[in-house]
Amino acid sequence: MLNYDEIPWNAMDRHNPIYSDASVRAWPAPLRESLLTLKILREAELSTHVKCPSCRHRHEEPVIAFPRENGKTQFFIYCPEELRVELSPSDLRQWTIDMGQMAHHLAASLGVSGRCTPLESSRLWRLGRIVWQGASRDVLLARGLTWDDGTSVARQIVRTTRPIVFVGARIPAPDIWPGRIPPVVALSQVATVGGSQLELDRDAVVAMVREADDAAARPPEILTVQQLKVIVRQQVNAEEKSALFDDACLAAYRSEGSYRKAALLLSQELGRAVSKDQIAQAMKRRGGLAAVLRSGPQSEAKSVRGKSG
Numbered sequence: 001m002l003n004y005d006e007i008p009w010n011a012m013d014r015h016n017p018i019y020s021d022a023s024v025r026a027w028p029a030p031l032r033e034s035l036l037t038l039k040i041l042r043e044a045e046l047s048t049h050v051k052c053p054s055c056r057h058r059h060e061e062p063v064i065a066f067p068r069e070n071g072k073t074q075f076f077i078y079c080p081e082e083l084r085v086e087l088s089p090s091d092l093r094q095w096t097i098d099m100g101q102m103a104h105h106l107a108a109s110l111g112v113s114g115r116c117t118p119l120e121s122s123r124l125w126r127l128g129r130i131v132w133q134g135a136s137r138d139v140l141l142a143r144g145l146t147w148d149d150g151t152s153v154a155r156q157i158v159r160t161t162r163p164i165v166f167v168g169a170r171i172p173a174p175d176i177w178p179g180r181i182p183p184v185v186a187l188s189q190v191a192t193v194g195g196s197q198l199e200l201d202r203d204a205v206v207a208m209v210r211e212a213d214d215a216a217a218r219p220p221e222i223l224t225v226q227q228l229k230v231i232v233r234q235q236v237n238a239e240e241k242s243a244l245f246d247d248a249c250l251a252a253y254r255s256e257g258s259y260r261k262a263a264l265l266l267s268q269e270l271g272r273a274v275s276k277d278q279i280a281q282a283m284k285r286r287g288g289l290a291a292v293l294r295s296g297p298q299s300e301a302k303s304v305r306g307k308s309g
Helices: 004-012 020-027 029-037 099-110 149-157 202-217 225-237 245-258 259-270 275-284 287-297
Strands: 018-020 041-042 048-049 060-062 064-067 074-077 083-086 094-097 115-121 124-130 137-142 163-167 185-186 191-194 197-202
Touching: 004 029, 004 099, 004 191, 018 020, 020 094, 029 041, 029 191, 048 124, 060 074, 074 225, 099 124, 099 137, 099 197, 124 149, 124 163, 137 149, 185 202, 245 259, 245 275, 259 275
Parallel strands: 137 163, 163 185
Antiparallel strands: 018 094, 041 094, 048 060, 064 074, 074 083, 115 124, 124 137, 191 197
16 A cells, blocks of 8 residues: 655655656545645656556556647647547646655754755755754765665765764665764655655654664674685685775684685685685685684684694
8 A cells, every 4th residue: 555655755865756647646635735845846847658547558658749820739648549649738747756856854853053955966965954862963865775776875974074964765775884883774764745744753762863873883793704705705806805805705714614615605706716825825815724713703613622623
């Protein structure tokens, strides 16, 4: 069942959020009127293709425009049953969500300082700044972090000052962030459109930001081999002496307890040959076998006496 309250937030995750006049008229009147009052819902260009309103097939056809001598234009489409079907202007009318207006109203609801400014057209806005636990932080609104080019927007975000990021409805995967993962708040979970304002559940926002900050502040856990399957494939480059490759070697060794078995495991996970000598070299760069075992959790440390690899 369609949740009408989530329409503006789901629109943010669409590349081209266009709605027909008929579909907008089907929205609950309070939602439609609020979006119009806030100017978040605005008219888009007339449709160039419409579904036939006269026959059961609902086929879609290009619109044909006929200018008349009185200065008006009549619109038609071809129909295999009716031959020619005249359209009213409302049949062509379309609506869209104005993301810039969305950003301005969100900035007002948050009470941030500074001007709301776009950082990337239709994708990223700096809403302003807020003082959070004694420190100034940038508050941003982002679109398309889950799209194929979402990483390019993420790179811009991490260059801002301790960002807090709002998105529509979809939270991006953690691996799009090139560094520290900022708090990401989905508007679908904390915002509603009512009357002449955009309303926020401030307590929920505060809780989400605190939880994200706490998670980012925790010391990193020792990598498991399963985690390496995701991380190593995405980040390890041709330089095998990189710190991440060494982490992979150490985690594999702690899991398997020998150079040979660790090399076999990493070869399978990376899809390329890794030798036991590479495992040994990584161990050496990290201070040797004894240092590696001392640095790992006691529950994972295995006895390697008598094992030469």
